[in-house]
Amino acid sequence: MTTAPGTYAPKPGAAPLPRMIGRQAALETRMLLRNGEQLLLTVVIPTLLLVLFGSVDIVDTGAGPAVDFLAPGVLALAVMSTAFTGQAIATGFERRYGVLKRLASSPLPRWGLMAAKTLSVLVTEVLQVLLLTVVALALGWSPHGDPLSVVLLLVLGTAAFSGLGLLMAGTLKAEATLAAANLVFLLLLVGGGVIVPLDRFPSGAQDVLGLLPISALSDGLRSVLQHGAGMPWGDLGVLAVWAVVGLAAAGALFRWE
């Protein structure tokens, strides 16, 4: 096959930065939505939990309709599944298969790659929140409170879980990340006030569990959405500490290869 002379003549240049980040975010989102295991984690499990526990009285969720208790917890779970579990597993394997390495020599700067990952996580979360909100409303959910508090909680929760997820992906082997991220997901699902109220645990355990990022997020969302409370500063504070510690540790310890 012949190629016209001059076809490969050098004409280097980087695409504009916003376009690079946008394309990278779109690709990462497509990879996530195409991955069956990731969809199971981010879409199927939260939706099933909401439908199952919202329509069948398995766990005593206190006064009021079960869905009013469950919906905020499942929203917190959705954030954790995408920002922590999904991102940790995907990034761990990208590191293992040299994707991060290859992209590091492309015109996209490293911080641009991280920005794209964050954007992709946020896009996925918007889709999750839309889906779960529709399902919860169909189950009779009546949310309260200030939407700004909810957005702030979701954003800080995303930052906290992203830091922890990237810390894991950038330091452990991909297989270890896969196992550990799934285990943490399962433990926090049970012990983080998502579907089981924290007051079912012994009081000593409650104090510790209450400081987990998932508990802070589900408790904060619940106080706003179920009880119509004002800005939940305590929970926001816990999430902020996790975010700062997690992102700083990930920034310092993340290894690209």
Added chain:
Amino acid sequence: MRSEPVVQVRSLVKRYGGKTAVDGLDLTAQAGVTAVLGPNGAGKTTTVETCEGYRRPDSGTVRVLGLDPVAQSAALRPRIGVMLQSGGVYSGARADEMLRHVAGLHAHPLDVGALIERLGLGSCGRTSYRRLSGGQQQRLALAMAVVGRPELVFLDEPTAGLDPQARRATWDLVRDLRTDGVSVILTTHYMDEAEQLADAVAIIDAGRVIAEGTPEELCRGGAENTLRFTGRPGLDVGSLLKALPADCSAAELTPGAYRVVGKVDPQLLATVTSWCAQHGVMPDRISVERHTLEDVFLELTGKELRS
């Protein structure tokens, strides 16, 4: 062509833990195709990855297109294309999807469709990267290295494990790149690849460059070559020897099988055939054995197996 070198490495040292991978290496690559040869563990990949900005030198300086690959990475990255030895692609991505993505990170990329067709990746269709054959994965990595229309391409063992057709396709692309003014730094284990493609060759061993030059220069250097022919038994070897230059030797090894050892060039071949003509000898099966780059490589780096 520009006269300034595309890659200039001075006294590069790189250690991993206690092990010295690169030990005071000097390498200058001019525009064109430069092949970096060396046994496993010689320091080829470390040297190339330092040029690509992946590794920070422990000491020494590295300049690529006049830039420091670490400190001036942002300016350098759009101008180079990198093909890693393996991987580099999302396991769930399709070949065309990944190539289009990398193209989209550049301002003036190549026509992705034409590149896919040229490298025979059109048949990959909707197959995800992890299900592509090894050869398809290699060709995709090559395509990703050139799609941004770089000035300089780094290819780390681009044809390792390829079938002959895919190898030819890769060679043809490298030749076209060269013709169009793209410089190429190529590491390889295949001597024929270096002989076919390279304007210059650097042989690395134990973290240093131990020989460099054009493939012809390296093959000529000190190596003796052989000319063999068969004819009537019992020819006058002494008379042949007189016709030959002083530093040649000639012998009848077995009846009718003659061997001339020395600097084999067109002149020597003409001398032997004209001597045959004068003596009414029909030399059938004339063969010339010139030293190949592989002989030179083994001579320089030894024949024992490396880890």
